[in-house]
Amino acid sequence: MAESLLFAFAESLLGKLASRAVEEASLALGVHGELQQMKATMALIKGVLLDAEQKMAQSSALSEWLRQIKHVLSDAEDIVDDFECEALRKHVVNTNGSCSRKVRRFFSSSNPLVYRLRMAHQIKDIKQRLEKVAADRNLFGLQIIDRDTRAVHVREMTYSHVNPSNVIGREHDKQKIIKLLLQDGHHGSLSVIPIVGMGGLGKTTLAKLVFNETSIEECFPLKMWVCVSNDFELRNVLVKILNSAPNPTKENFNNYETEQLQNHLRNTLRGQKFLLVLDDVWNEERARWDELKEIIDVDVEGCKILVTTRSHSIADMMRTKSSNSYLLGCLSGEDSFSLFVKSAFEDGDEKKHPQLLEIGKEIVKKCGGLPLAVRTLGSSLFSRVDKKEWEFIRDNEIWNLRQNDKGILPALKLSYDQLPSYIKPCFAFFSLFPEDTKFLCSTVSKVWGALGFLPTPKENESTIDIASQILNELLSRSFLSDYIDVGGDCSFKLHDLVHDLALYIAKGEFEMINPLNPKSSEYVQHLAFMECNLLGQALPPTGLRYMYFPKEANNEAFLNLLVARCKYLRVLVLGFSDYESLPRCIGKLKHLRYLSLSGSEKLKELPDSVCKLQNLQTLNLRGCIKLQQLPKGIGNLISLRHLAITTSQPDFPEKEIASLTSLETLHFQKCDKVESLFKGMQLPNLKSLGLDECDSLKSVSFHAVRNLEVLMISKCSKLELSMGLNSQIPDSRLKFLLLIDLPQLVTLPPWLQGSLNTSHSFCIIDCVNLQELPEWLSTMVCLKLLSIENSPKLCSLPENIHHLTNLEYLRIAGCPELCKRLQAEDGQEWHKISHIKKVIVGGELEKF
Incomplete structure (x- = not known):
């Protein structure tokens, strides 16, 4: 395919x-x-x-x-x-x-x-x-069609996970599930309620609607959401549950042993009436389920587990005696058509096209009441008013094809066929990852660019701008789910049936190597190995463009063979590997554009030959905590756009970095010996800067990076943020600011005033000494998102914050006094924020 x-x-x-x-x-x-x-x-x-x-x-x-x-x-x-x-x-x-x-x-x-x-x-x-x-x-007998006329859509994106107004025909189901969750249990303290139904029915969407309902919030002080999918290994599930629960001490559970995880989880749950959602369960081994159930059953009356699964046998295995499975049915014909119309037309426009509506009714019948099929096909026809295009969908032969074992819906394949041609390889790329993988736009855009999938950017456009447009297009066609835009980046997943579609269309060129598929096709160009023991079982194809190594990989012989044999490699991902060094012949991979070694904690050195890679656009060394220094000659990487560094060298090679004129993003993490940055240098093209856990960093000359659009500073407790007097940076282009765990922050740095006309997103997290937001914040006319969490000394918002007429999203959590003053209707400062479209006061910060 x-x-x-x-x-x-x-x-x-x-x-x-x-x-x-x-x-x-x-x-x-x-x-x-x-x-x-x-x-x-x-x-x-x-x-x-x-x-x-x-x-x-x-x-x-x-x-x-x-x-x-x-x-x-x-x-x-x-x-x-x-x-x-x-x-x-x-x-x-x-x-x-x-x-x-x-x-x-x-x-x-x-x-x-x-x-x-x-x-x-x-x-x-x-x-x-x-x-x-x-x-x-x-x-x-082929016809000449020299231009791809399939166009992109333009639709406004939203911040929320699930917008209730976009869900049609599930109100009755929602109320039924809520009633089951709120009713008292009869046998034991823990009750398990499975939602069962075929793929594409909207089980996860329904569970999210219930999870976010006010009555559920009030009944369950502790709510946790875990996407299980195919991974029901006990330790991994325990980590996911703990990561979804409140974690005031910010503990990293990934390094805990199973026994420690069990104890910590039981301590977290003890005495709490909780709701746990286990989404998309595939495990059929009763022993594994019984093992987990024994750990989370802490003998508190009224605790509930809501499960979503396609399997009736799994539902029967997991449900408790006092509960029944909830069988989710297909949408009615009327609801299916309403969903289709909502997906295919702007509000009210359907009345202008009665002929299309009649064709639409016939298309909807073929979707069999599956919301995913209805929504995806409707979205693919959005803004299209050519009757022939609608008839092509209705009369397509694919409806007559037998679905394969994976359940590829003809509707999804039809929606894929309607994609503009340049988006198709970008979509196929997702087949290289397991189901329920969470993607970041920033990472995806770099890999797409390195593989040559992205169209040439127009003037003043970056690769991430192009990638964002493609992702918005896939989102508008309902190919993406759990899409969260936080201003500086966005994260998303694929519905599992959409992931099946990606596997189907990419077979032969994009392949995941795992126990079920241990050998690659002869002409495969993009390979992802999921397990270390599969490395080296076959020769890597010479035409390979993309190679992903599994975590903890340490097969040096296979790495040497890959570098020597696959000279046209564009992307090499060695994240979280156990390699201590790379082959010196890596400099011969002159086509390499993306090299990631992030999280490789045993890596001690990089050969200087890395600096021969003039095509390299991305070099990710984040989390390489034993790396002694950057390779000599890094200034020769003239195509480098994205650089992430963790190193123990005290002197940052500023002269060489300054020669990287294409550099757009620069991220420092755990560079513990670096005390100052950007003295006597300029990086005029740098758009994004990240400073994370640099314990010795005291000063940064932000004047050297005055064209920044994204700035993220986290856990740099010695960093002087105010830059002293006369520190304003005029004509700054800053759009997104993220400040995390900065005890020295009492108010916002005055130099941010230089970005009054550009800033649209501010996020401040765990800045425990933040006391005030300056009045000039009210003059940031472009600000759309403001989120502040865990800043207990912040008691008030600027007096004129109502002047921020473009502010659409305000979230305040972990600020007790301020939260009281911002309560709807009766709060002293509610009048300041009543104009904002979405206001969230109190509760936990959304997890990304």
């Missing part, structure tokens, strides 16, 4: 072929004519790809033809990228080599003449292969 990703790939490659670097290289090698012919042939092939993608399910020969094209285009892209690598290498040598013979030797190409002959031979070979597959296109 990965052949459905070809059009976007071909379009991207044609753009690269037109680049200046490729043009100059082809002239220098004497293959300019061949390259132009290759480009023309590729354009012919691209013209029929959209039609081929639609017809390939009907013909195995057509699918094979598309696979051949994929192989040729992949090899062509490797050559094009090689030209760009050579151009970058020459730039470094010309810039730095004139001053240092050592630099020239460090970056020297092995043999320029051999390189020219090899590249010329490869171009001619690809040209011939392209011409062959192009000639075969006439065998399939």
Whole structure:
């Protein structure tokens, strides 16, 4: 199914072929004519790809033809990228080599003449292969469709997990579940109530509606939510439950032994009437469930566990004698149609299109009352008023196809087919991760960019801007769930059926290696290993672009083989590994754009050859607590945009970092010996700065990074925040500010006034000595989100905060006196905030 990703790939490659670097290289090698012919042939092939993608399910020969094209285009892209690598290498040598013979030797190409002959031979070979597959296109009667007309949607995004107004037809079910939870138990203190139903019915959505209901809040002082999925290993479930409960001491439970976790959880639950939601349970082993139940049953009357599962046998196993399973049914035809209309039209617009409504009724019937199917298909038709497009959905042959064992809904596949072509590889990427993985936009955008999936940014756009647009599009089409936007970043998950769809369409090109799928396909390009014992069981494919190592990986032989064999690797993820160093030949991976070693606590050194990677865009060394120093020559990484550092070296190499003119994000974590930053240097293009647990850090010259849009400071107790007198930074572009656990913070630093016209999100957490918010905060006209947690000395809001007419979201928690004054209607300061759309006062901070 990965052949459905070809059009976007071909379009991207044609753009690269037109680049200046490729043009100059082809002239220098004497293959300019061949390259132009290759480009023309590729354009012919691209013209029929959209039609081929639609017809390939009907013909195995057509699918094979598309696979051949994929192989040729992949090899062509490797050559094009090689030209760009050579151009970058020459730039470094010309810039730095004139001053240092050592630099020239460090970056020297092995043999320029051999390189020219090899590249010329490869171009001619690809040209011939392209011409062959192009000639075969006439065998399939394909039409030329040269432009992808599938457009993106524009919809306003929201902050909440579940907006009750978007849930249709479940009010009766909600009230029934609430009644079951509130009624007294008859046998024992712990009652278990399963919600059972097939995938896509909305079991999790219903559980969230109940979980957030006011009557439930009042009845259960302690509420916990755990997404279980396929992982019912006792220790992992205990950690999840503890992480969902209040944790005033901020303990890290990940390092606890099982016995410690049991004791801590029982102490947390003791004497508390609690509600625990176990979402998406798949475990059928009674012994595991009995083991967990024994731990959490603390003999308090009225405690309840709400379970969501697809399996009736699991529900019967888990429910208590005094409770029955709640069988969730499909939506009625009327409710299904109401949900479809809400998804497909702006409010009231449906009245303008009576013909589309009639077609919509027929589409809804085919969805069988499944809310996920109805919502996803409706969303895919949002803002489309061409009758033919609606008829295409209604009459598509996929409705007649037999669903496979995974339960891929035809509606979801149809919705996927309606995606613009450049979004499809981005969606396929999610197949490399287990179900219920929580993703961050900031991480996803870097990997998408490194793999070449993102369109070229327009002027004043960044890769994260493009990625955010794609994620908003996937969200608007109901492909994403649990989407939380906190201003500086966003997190999200995929519904498990949507994850099944990703696995289905990505098979053959994106693959997860696990005990159920221990071997990869021959031409796979993106591999993720889930378990260490599977490493090294087979040779990694030479055409690999993406490689993800499992946690605690330490197979040095496999890593050496990978680096030596997979020379076209773009992304290498070695997070939380047990490697102490990397192979010195890693500098030969000249196509590498993303290297993550985050959380590799045993890593002691990086070879200097890392600095040969001129294509590298992201280097993540966060949490590498034993790393002695950054590699020498880091200033040569001229393409680096994102750098995260943990190091024990006392002197930050400011001169080298200052030469990284492409740097957009910079994050310091546990750099315990660094005392000052950015003295005598400028990073004018830096947009995001993070300072986390840098215990010795005293001063930061924020004037050096005056174009920051995101600033995050956490647990830097010695850092001087005020910067003294006359410290305002004029014309600051700061949009998002996050301050965590800063005991020195009494009021907001005055230099923030420079961002009066740009700031839209402020989050302040665990700043226990914060006493006031300055009056000038009321002049931040663009502020949309303000969240303050656990600042007990803060007793009042600025007098003129009502002037913040754009403020949409206000959250105050852990500020006892202020919370009293902000109570709705009768609070002394309620009038200051009554205009704000969403106000949350008290309770726990939302967990991300």
